[in-house]
Amino acid sequence: MxxxxxxxxxxxxxxxxxxxxxxxxxxxxxxxxxxxxxxxxxxxxxxxxxxxxxxxxxxxxxxxxxxxxxxxxxxxxxxxxxxxxxxxxxxxxxxxxxxxxxxxxxxxxxxxxxxxxxxxxxxxxxxxxxxxxxxxxxxxxxxxxxxxxxxxxxxxxxxxxxxxxxxxxxxxxxxxxxxxxxxxxxxxxxxxxxxxxxxxxxxxxxxxxxxxxxxxxxxxxxxxxxxxxxxxxxxxxxxxxxxxxxxRELIFGPTKVCGLTSPDDAAAAWQFGATHGGLVFAVDSPRAVTVASARPIRAAAGLQWTGVFVNEPERRVAAIANDLGLQAVQLHGDEDASYAVHLRARLSPDTEIWKAVPVGSVPPPATVQAFDRRLLDRADPNRRGGTGRTFDWGLLAGLADPDRCILSGGLTPRNVTAAAATGISFLDVSSGVERAPGRKDHSTLARFFAARRAASISRRIS
Structure with missing residues (x-):
């Protein structure tokens, strides 16, 4: 009509x-x-x-x-x-x-x-x-x-x-x-x-x-x-x-708060605007959780949940992901395309596979087709992720596939505006909103998401 x-x-x-x-x-x-x-x-x-x-x-x-x-x-x-x-x-x-x-x-x-x-x-x-x-x-x-x-x-x-x-x-x-x-x-x-x-x-x-x-x-x-x-x-x-x-995606952009270790922190991340939550299953991480401790964290918020793994057998990653109903698994080890293919066969069809890519002094390589997204973090020869430091975001100029990337490493309320300006809409924050490893500071979370919202706009110039 x-x-x-x-x-x-x-x-x-x-x-x-x-x-x-x-x-x-x-x-x-x-x-x-x-x-x-x-x-x-x-x-x-x-x-x-x-x-x-x-x-x-x-x-x-x-x-x-x-x-x-x-x-x-x-x-x-x-x-x-x-x-x-x-x-x-x-x-x-x-x-x-x-x-x-x-x-x-x-x-x-x-x-x-x-x-x-x-x-x-x-x-x-x-x-x-x-x-x-x-x-x-x-x-x-x-x-x-x-x-x-x-x-x-x-x-x-x-x-x-x-x-x-x-x-x-x-x-x-x-x-x-x-x-x-x-x-x-x-x-x-x-x-x-x-x-x-x-x-x-x-x-x-x-x-x-x-x-x-x-x-x-x-x-x-x-x-x-x-x-x-x-x-x-x-x-x-x-x-x-x-x-x-x-x-939340429209207002703030997709945002993952990683390293959640308590239901209270998960609920706060959700309250302030997060879309995703990260559960770390790498046993040597100060933010590590078990399947048992992850259950109440997951139940505390409507976040899309990601499990973080480092060089774990495909069978274990898939078992945890399927048990907890994770929306994505994030791989920080030596996992290659062949690993991803075999892992995908064990996962729910809706579960994505993300690969952490350390960025040093040269632009990051293109996303390997076997992975749904790549998480760009600062390269560190002694650590696999979680450095709490940024890399040179100037290396992201001309990035071919920003919509398949996640920007991570050293994000804080002070630099979230610059992070948004890279053209990568999906941000991953962890230590920059903590008062101690694995313990989120709720006032800092609030400031991060307030800055995240404001970062999407420059007021009209008359």
């Missing part, structure tokens, strides 16, 4: 609701918003408006309403604000869903839908919305002002959505302070991130600019972060089998 048909259907539904309940009645006893959407966006850089979207015209059903608890849980700790689609016909949403989401979270909530009239602003506020999205493609200037003025009286923010240079000019003339650039052409449903790249430089210097639609990976965030203030993200977490990990 095309945009015109969806808007026409929305208008019919709107008039039916207005006839049943006039505006004056809808306004009776209505309290203004007490969650400041605009202030929330100003506070976090980059800002992430994470969306609840059960369905869409382009994808059909994305996630059943009965399966939204995992998404709400994923958003609770990391969303700057939450957007809820309230259109039922085409997006599977409702005002009841918006109310449910707002009651479950402390963040401001944005009502998103085909808002054609100020009446819908009041409906949104009665459901609990703290902000509304107004599409300039659907509203003339008078309609926009009427809706925005009423939103202001209810202390609701307005996110003015644009898709063209002419709409950006209108948003500027209308005094919009929050501008969303929709990368999706609603008439064709095509998505192009270049829309943000074309329009963001045209926005008023003082406006908060949000890129909407098509933000599905850390690479998309890195691409647009220098020219916007935040992102509106919906389909990627909603469609994910593991929305909690997907949300």
């Amino acid at each position: 095309g945009l015109e048909s969806m808007v026409a259907a929305t208008r019919v539904d709107l008039e039916a609701r207005r006839e049943r309940r006039p505006l004056a009645e809808l306004l009776e006893g209505l309290e203004p918003s007490d969650r400041n959407f605009e202030a929330a966006l100003q506070h976090e850089h980059p800002a992430f408006i994470l969306e609840i979207k059960p369905a869409s015209p382009s994808r059909g059903r994305i996630r059943a309403a009965s399966e939204l608890d995992a998404v709400i849980r994923a958003y609770r700790g990391f969303a700057t604000a939450v957007s809820v689609l309230t259109d039922h016909r085409f997006f599977g949403g409702s005002f009841e869903l918006l109310s449910r989401v707002r009651a479950s979270l402390s963040q401001p909530v944005l009502c998103k839908g085909f808002i054609l009239d100020a009446y819908q602003v009041v409906e949104a506020r009665r459901a609990g919305a703290d902000a509304v999205l107004l599409m300039l493609s659907l509203l003339d200037d008078a309609q926009y002002r009427a809706a925005a003025d009423l939103a202001g009286r209810l202390r609701m923010a307005v996110l003015a959505e644009v898709h063209s240079a002419s709409e950006m000019a209108r948003a500027t003339a209308l005094g919009a302070t929050l501008i969303g650039i929709n990368n999706r052409d609603l008439r064709t449903l095509d998505v192009d991130l270049a829309v943000t790249e074309r329009l963001a430089p045209l926005a008023p210097a003082a406006a908060i600019v949000i890129s909407e639609s098509g933000i599905g990976s850390p690479a998309d965030v890195r691409r647009l972060a220098p020219i916007v203030d935040g992102f509106l993200v919906g389909s990627a977490p909603m469609a994910s089998a593991n929305p909690e990990v997907t949300t």
